[in-house]
Amino acid sequence: MADRLYDLIFICMPTTPEEEVAKIVSTLEQTASEHGGKVEKVERWGTRKMAYRVAKQREGLYVYLALHSTQGTLIKELERRLKVTDAVIKYMTVRLDEEIKRQQKLVAHREHRARRRPRKPAAAPAAAPPAAPAPASTPEQQAPAS
Amino acid sequence: MSEQQSVPRPSGPSGGSREGRPSGPGGGPSGPRRGKRQYFRKKKVCRFCVEKVDFIDYKKVEMLQPFVQERGKILPRRMTGTCSKHQRWLGVAVKRARNIALLPFATEL
Numbered sequence: 001m002a003d004r005l006y007d008l009i010f011i012c013m014p015t016t017p018e019e020e021v022a023k024i025v026s027t028l029e030q031t032a033s034e035h036g037g038k039v040e041k042v043e044r045w046g047t048r049k050m051a052y053r054v055a056k057q058r059e060g061l062y063v064y065l066a067l068h069s070t071q072g073t074l075i076k077e078l079e080r081r082l083k084v085t086d087a088v089i090k091y092m093t094v095r096l097d098e099e100i101k102r103q104q105k106l107v108a109h110r111e112h113r114a115r116r117r118p119r120k121p122a123a124a125p126a127a128a129p130p131a132a133p134a135p136a137s138t139p140e141q142q143a144p145a146s
Numbered sequence: 147m148s149e150q151q152s153v154p155r156p157s158g159p160s161g162g163s164r165e166g167r168p169s170g171p172g173g174g175p176s177g178p179r180r181g182k183r184q185y186f187r188k189k190k191v192c193r194f195c196v197e198k199v200d201f202i203d204y205k206k207v208e209m210l211q212p213f214v215q216e217r218g219k220i221l222p223r224r225m226t227g228t229c230s231k232h233q234r235w236l237g238v239a240v241k242r243a244r245n246i247a248l249l250p251f252a253t254e255l
Binding site for chain 1: 198200201204205218242244245246247248249250251253254
């Protein structure tokens with residue numbers, strides 16, 4: 001299966017000790033490697049205020065993971081694990097590879113257009129000199145006609 | 147600007163009449179006015195198009211915040227001037243951010 005890119009964010013209870021968060025992350029990394037995936041990036045956003053209350057908490061410990069996966073079962077397993085872990089109060093996985101593909105396409109398209117555009121002004125001065133005599137010649141052509 | 151001189155188009159699509167009718171304080175920029183309705187409205191430009199954003203990241207809350215009302219509503223295009231393409235992406239991003247409690251669904255009192 002094609003390589004897929006996911007964002008995985010989970011929120012822990014604000015009281016969770018640092019070691020436990022590290023433990024959760026390491027188990028997630030392990031399961032990822034077992035299922036032929038790979039955790040690319042781990043970011044700890046620390047404790048931040050949540051927009052609404054979750055599990056009677058107003059704050060949460062945010063952890064962000066970026067991961068590659070070749071099997072759909074990996075995400076299923078990761079989410080199951082997060083669900084089972086008591087310290088985790090919320091999690092979300094988002095598949096991003098298609099959007100990134102779209103983004104790359106747009107960037108490529110823009111670059112293609114940007115590469116074209118400078119050529120036009122460069123071509124315009126070259127085209128202008130032939131064009132400039134042309135209007136001068138046309139009155140002459142018209143004059144004998146009239 | 148050029149829109150002022152070419153008045154034949156009486157008003158923009160909806161909402162224009164609201165701004166056009168009262169020839170009150172904030173009307174034209176200066177000078178005596180004739181019978182024609184004159185008003186000046188700055189053309190709104192999609193902020194994402196200006197900055198050439200190809201992907202609206204749901205994780206950047208500061209970026210999404212200006213397009214969300216205090217109570218959590220997504221602001222309509224006609225208010226923010228966002229183009230339809232970016233508004234679509236924006237909606238997706240806001241909804242994702244809501245899901246992970248970065249943005250509110252609706253603020254409780």
